[in-house]
Every structure is written in structure tokens, then in C-alpha cells.
Amino acid sequence: MPDDDKKLAAHRALVDRVLNGEGRASPEQRARAFGNADVPPPLHALIDKVATRPTQVTDADFAAAKASGFSEDQLFELVISAAVGQSARLYEAGLAALAEAKGEPDNAT
Amino acid sequence: MRLDILNRGYRPGTKLLFALIRVFSGHPVPDAAKLVFYRPGFYGAQAKKFTHEAMRGPSGWSVADRELMAAFVSKVNESAFCVGAHTATAGQAYQDGAKVQAVLADLESAPVEDGLRATLRMLGKLTREGKVGAEDIREVLSAGVSRQQVEDALAVCAAFNTTDRLADAFGFELLSPEGFEAGAKYLLKRGYR
Numbered sequence: 264m265p266d267d268d269k270k271l272a273a274h275r276a277l278v279d280r281v282l283n284g285e286g287r288a289s290p291e292q293r294a295r296a297f298g299n300a301d302v303p304p305p306l307h308a309l310i311d312k313v314a315t316r317p318t319q320v321t322d323a324d325f326a327a328a329k330a331s332g333f334s335e336d337q338l339f340e341l342v343i344s345a346a347v348g349q350s351a352r353l354y355e356a357g358l359a360a361l362a363e364a365k366g367e368p369d370n371a372t
Numbered sequence: 373m374r375l376d377i378l379n380r381g382y383r384p385g386t387k388l389l390f391a392l393i394r395v396f397s398g399h400p401v402p403d404a405a406k407l408v409f410y411r412p413g414f415y416g417a418q419a420k421k422f423t424h425e426a427m428r429g430p431s432g433w434s435v436a437d438r439e440l441m442a443a444f445v446s447k448v449n450e451s452a453f454c455v456g457a458h459t460a461t462a463g464q465a466y467q468d469g470a471k472v473q474a475v476l477a478d479l480e481s482a483p484v485e486d487g488l489r490a491t492l493r494m495l496g497k498l499t500r501e502g503k504v505g506a507e508d509i510r511e512v513l514s515a516g517v518s519r520q521q522v523e524d525a526l527a528v529c530a531a532f533n534t535t536d537r538l539a540d541a542f543g544f545e546l547l548s549p550e551g552f553e554a555g556a557k558y559l560l561k562r563g564y565r
Contacts, residue, residue, distance in 0.1 A: 269429060270527040273422035280418045309541075317540035318450050325374050335377045336411075343415045346537035354530035356503045357494075361522050364509035 274354065281340075281347050288337040288344075296341040297348030305331030306341065313345040373403055374543045378410055397558075399551045403544035404457065404535065419534070424564040426527035433524055435560070436465035437488055440472060441528045444492050447476050448499045451536035453544040458532075460549075460556035490515035491522070495529045 282293055295302050299314040309324040328338055373379055382390070386409050390401045408416030427438050439462035446454035459476065463469030474482040479492055490512045498504045512522055538544075547555065 270422070270425050270524070273418070273425045274527065274530060277415075277418040277422050280413075281415065284414065286414060313537050313541045317537040320374075320541045320543075322374060335375045335381075339375055339377060339410070340414060342541050343538065346534045346541065349537065350530045350533040353498055353502065353533055354526055357498050357509075357526040357529065358523070360504045360506050360509045361519065361526070363506035364513065365519060 274351070278347060278351055281344050286340050287334060288340045292337070293340060293344040296344040297351075299345060299348060306333065309338075310341060310345045313342050314349040317346075373406075373545070374541070378403070378407060378542060382406075382409060397554060399547070399554050402457070402547060402551070402555055403542070404453065404539065404555075407538060407542065407544075420564050422527075423531045423535070426524070426531045428563040431524040432518055432521040433528075434465070436462055438524075438528050439465050439559075440475060440484075440488075441492065441495060441525055442532045443472060444475060444479070445495055445499050445529055445532040446536050448496050449533065449536040449540075451539050453539040453546055454532065454536050456546060456552045457555055457559075460552040461559050464553070464556045464560055487512070487515045487517040487521075491517055491525050494522075495525060498526075498529060499533060 278297075282297060283290060286293060288296075296306070296310045299310055302310045306328050309320065309328050312320045312324060325338060329335070333341070389409075390406070393399075393401050408420055410416065427442070428435065431438065433441075439458050443455060443458035443462050446458055455476070459469075459472055462472045466472065471483060475484060475492065479489060479496070482489070484492075494504055494508050494512050497508060509522060513519070517525075
């Protein structure tokens, strides 16, 4: 396997595990956190900060999510989903720009 | 860390391992290391594989260059824990801490090769703005960087955009300068596995 494929394969395995593997949060909740899209209000502030301005996450964001019924294990999974999701979008955007620069069809993603 | 499970939710064997590391290294286990031990089947095992492949797998970039990319991406994200950890690791890998500090202070005037500078500039834009265009990549390629090196740099960028977010969301505790140097020594010896 070429070296770049090994990196891409390892990344795909991580994304697949976080989205589709066994977990305490439902796959649907993880998918929403991963995409930072349609996340319900008690969780939206925390997930949006993880994706777009993680240094602004506060204890209060976690407290609000817990007060609405999310367990610590669910929040562990959903925060990871949000972080992996945002990074995956950056990775895909970079690979797509590389394919375009090289004049190739974008099959990297 | 902000979740009690990440401070106290480990299995007895893992707690013992943490205690042994503390005794033998003289430093507490960094939160970055603890995180991948919590329910490793969910995140830690796959995250370690990807990060190790990106940071230590075969590449046209040296380990030092990739650690510098990690520090630089973390600086753009203002992720204090990861800036500390990878500034120390890149400094040890280059055996030139001043070079790393110069890149983080001002990329354009820092004493690095044009290809590495152009790559860091592109990673910074991608991290800051969430996108880059073909013209940004062409600038990197025209500075002498190979297609494979661009892909490798993007993998480093993906790994650290994940870790930076988790460090700040979960609230990784900062280490002392000695703690960061000890962690750097470990990462250069053992990698991320």
C-alpha cells in the first residue's frame, strides 16, 4: 500500500469508528456532532465551539449539556465526533485543492 | 479535565500504569496521553494509529519538519497545550529550539527552506479559514514540494486539528517546561503508538 494510502486508510478507519462503531451516543447524534449540523439546542453551543472556536469552550458548556440529560460518556463521544468531523472537512478540502491543482478528478475523498 | 471520567474513569490496570509512569518519569501522565487510554476502542486506538502514521510513517518530510507543522497548526488554533508539547518536540528533533521559536513568531522571516515555509503558510490558511484553493497548493508545489509531501502535510494538519480541539474542549492541563521536554523526549523515542 503506498504511504499516502496508509495515512488515508488510517484516517478513514478513525472516522468510521467514531461514526459507526459501538457507542453510548446514538449514531445519529454522533453524525450531527461530526457535521456540526442540526445539533439540538442543549448541545449546540458546546459542539459548535469544539468545531469552530475550541479555546472558548467553558465548564458551563459541559454543565448545560449534562443538565439536559447527556452523560459524560455521551459527551466524550460527541466532543470527539465534532473534533474529528471538523478535521476531516479540512483534510478533504486540502486534498480536493491538491487534486484540482494537479488537474485530476477529485477521487481523494 | 472537564469530564470526571477522563480524570478518574480508568480501569485498575490503567491507573497502575499511570502511577508507574509518574514514579519512573518523575512527571504526571500528560492529559493528551490519558485521553487515548479512556475507552480506547472508541477513539484512542484508531487515533494513535492515524497520528503515528502521519507523524512517524514514511515521508519526504523529516520528523522534525512534521513536529514543526504540528506546533504551527496548534499555534494558529491557539491551543496552548499542543503548542507547548510540539514546540518542545520540534526543538529537540531539530536540535534547534530557536528555529522553531522563529517560525512560530514570524513564519515569513524565519530561517527555513522555501518549500517548508510555503507548506506551513498553506496549512495555516486551511486551519484558519477552513479552505484552500488550487492556487494555494500550486504555490507550495512551485516551491519544490512534491505532491506526496503535500498529502503528508495535510495528514499532519488533520491529526492536529483534531488533537488541538480535544485539548481545549476537554481542558488539558498545561505541563511545566520540564514536563513538556520530558514528553518530547518520549514522543521522539516512541512516537504516538
